[in-house]
Amino acid sequence: MNRPICIIGTGYVGMACMIGLAELGWTVHGYDISTDRIERLRHGQPPYREQGLQEALRHHVAHGRMHFFDSVAEAVRDTEIAIVAVGTPSHEDGSADVRALECVLAELSTIRFASWPTIVVRSTVPPGTCDRLAPLVERWGDLVYAPEFLREGSAVHDFLKPDRIIVGSRRPLIAVPYVRLFEALQKPVVFTSLCNAELVKGCSNAFLAMKITYANEVANLCDALGTHYDDVLRGMGYDPRIGSDFLRPGIGFGGPCFEKDVKSMRHTAIQLETSRELFSATLRVNERQPMRVIEALCAEIGSIEGAAIGVWGLAFKAGTDDIRHSLAVRIIEELAERGAVMTVYDPAVYVAPLPPGSRLVRSAVEATDADALVVLTDWPEFYGIDPFSFAHMLRRRVVIDGCNVLDARRIASAGLTYRGIGRPGTPSAAQLSYASAL
Numbered sequence: 001m002n003r004p005i006c007i008i009g010t011g012y013v014g015m016a017c018m019i020g021l022a023e024l025g026w027t028v029h030g031y032d033i034s035t036d037r038i039e040r041l042r043h044g045q046p047p048y049r050e051q052g053l054q055e056a057l058r059h060h061v062a063h064g065r066m067h068f069f070d071s072v073a074e075a076v077r078d079t080e081i082a083i084v085a086v087g088t089p090s091h092e093d094g095s096a097d098v099r100a101l102e103c104v105l106a107e108l109s110t111i112r113f114a115s116w117p118t119i120v121v122r123s124t125v126p127p128g129t130c131d132r133l134a135p136l137v138e139r140w141g142d143l144v145y146a147p148e149f150l151r152e153g154s155a156v157h158d159f160l161k162p163d164r165i166i167v168g169s170r171r172p173l174i175a176v177p178y179v180r181l182f183e184a185l186q187k188p189v190v191f192t193s194l195c196n197a198e199l200v201k202g203c204s205n206a207f208l209a210m211k212i213t214y215a216n217e218v219a220n221l222c223d224a225l226g227t228h229y230d231d232v233l234r235g236m237g238y239d240p241r242i243g244s245d246f247l248r249p250g251i252g253f254g255g256p257c258f259e260k261d262v263k264s265m266r267h268t269a270i271q272l273e274t275s276r277e278l279f280s281a282t283l284r285v286n287e288r289q290p291m292r293v294i295e296a297l298c299a300e301i302g303s304i305e306g307a308a309i310g311v312w313g314l315a316f317k318a319g320t321d322d323i324r325h326s327l328a329v330r331i332i333e334e335l336a337e338r339g340a341v342m343t344v345y346d347p348a349v350y351v352a353p354l355p356p357g358s359r360l361v362r363s364a365v366e367a368t369d370a371d372a373l374v375v376l377t378d379w380p381e382f383y384g385i386d387p388f389s390f391a392h393m394l395r396r397r398v399v400i401d402g403c404n405v406l407d408a409r410r411i412a413s414a415g416l417t418y419r420g421i422g423r424p425g426t427p428s429a430a431q432l433s434y435a436s437a438l
């Protein structure tokens with residue numbers, strides 16, 4: 001019988017690994033420094049909200065495939081592989097804070113194992129980190145670096161359907177037990193060095209962030225030209241060299257990964273005294289992009305001071321309740337600074353620290369008891385809300401769609417002024433009659 005797999009760190013990545021591996025038939029052990037989190041997981045309560053997560057967790061706990069421990073020594077005992085998925089947030093200077101990872105490796109190095117597990121680092125780390133940390137476990141083993149590419153909102157699905165499996169190690173043989181875990185998936189495997197595997201992850205995220213930023217630059221150009229981005233980016237996306245994924249303008253990229261990973265890549269480039277123009281430009285444009293929503297709002301309602309603003313969306317993207325580094329939060333804070341009060345609705349976020357005077361409400365329509373509405377998360381369900389159900393509640397009759405999720409024509413047909421990003425103003429009469437003729 002196969003020995004269990006241990007996952008250290010039960011956040012978004014750790015939980016996806018645990019459930020994904022349990023689905024593939026492995027017995028998994030989970031450990032987290034947060035004993036409270038472990039206690040809740042034992043009772044089948046996931047640490048965050050994502051479709052299907054709670055059911056999968058309860059199913060695997062009930063069937064004995066998932067076990068949770070509040071001691072790392074207990075969790076790794078008799079396991080074949082220990083996968084480390086702890087957080088690596090940004091320091092002030094943009095470098096990655098890998099202290100949690102160092103701490104875990106130092107702790108593992110003190111354990112007396114009957115049989116040593118393969119240690120796999122799955123957290124995102126700057127190039128050179130695993131080569132630097134390998135001596136911590138050298139006495140009895142070696143490190144494998146295997147980056148994670150999942151997206152929150154479809155984490156387990158992405159874990160089980162990766163495009164590729166990247167494994168870095170000092171010798172390919174060390175990575176073989178880890179690669180065997182995924183044999184059933186039949187995906188391409190790239191064996192490479194530790195540093196290259198770290199670069200694959202960092203450069204992939206920086207590229208995706210840059211692609212979003214490019215779409216935003218195109219949309220801003222469309223706004224200045226008074227034209228709509230939709231056909232432009234759709235037309236570009238059909239070119240397989242470009243591709244349509246991530247070519248959607250909005251308020252910019254937020255969340256726990258893109259910004260921190262681009263900052264980390266830039267910091268590495270600065271340390272190595274090599275060029276970093278694209279990393280820097282990506283961060284600069286993204287810093288400015290949320291202001292587009294505020295500018296559009298000011299253009300429509302004038303002063304923000306004393307305005308009541310309805311907000312749809314708080315999570316950094318649809319499909320998750322994660323508000324870490326959410327640009328929606330940043331925009332809400334900026335609006336509050338300028339004297340607005342907000343009524344905020346998000347289908348997945350039930351608790352959030354909001355500026356004084358602003359509050360979370362339980363329905364999208366309740367949030368529109370305001371002067372204007374802004375949309376800050378790309379939840380598809382917002383598209384389905386009938387604008388006639390709230391048009392009468394919006395006193396200034398203005399909708400600013402920061403995520404371009406609403407149907408501009410339907411909003412306009414309810415007598416509201418619509419502005420998206422790269423979709424300036426209400427559609428023209430010609431556009432409306434063209435649409436109805438189709």
Ligand SMILES: NC(=O)c1ccc[n+]([C@@H]2O[C@H](COP(=O)([O-])OP(=O)(O)OC[C@H]3O[C@@H](n4cnc5c(N)ncnc54)[C@H](O)[C@@H]3O)[C@@H](O)[C@H]2O)c1
Nearest residue numbers: 009010011012013032033085086087088100123124148152
């Ligand atoms: N969230 C994503 O979409 C995503 C995708 C790919 C890669 N990543 C990377 O994966 C890593 C984890 O990300 P996440 O979003 O799951 O983070 P997270 O903050 O959701 O989870 C990290 C977990 O590690 C635990 N932890 C911290 N220190 C610990 C220690 N010393 N021992 C044991 N547990 C400890 C925390 O309590 C927490 O539960 C990061 O490096 C991130 O950049 C994240």
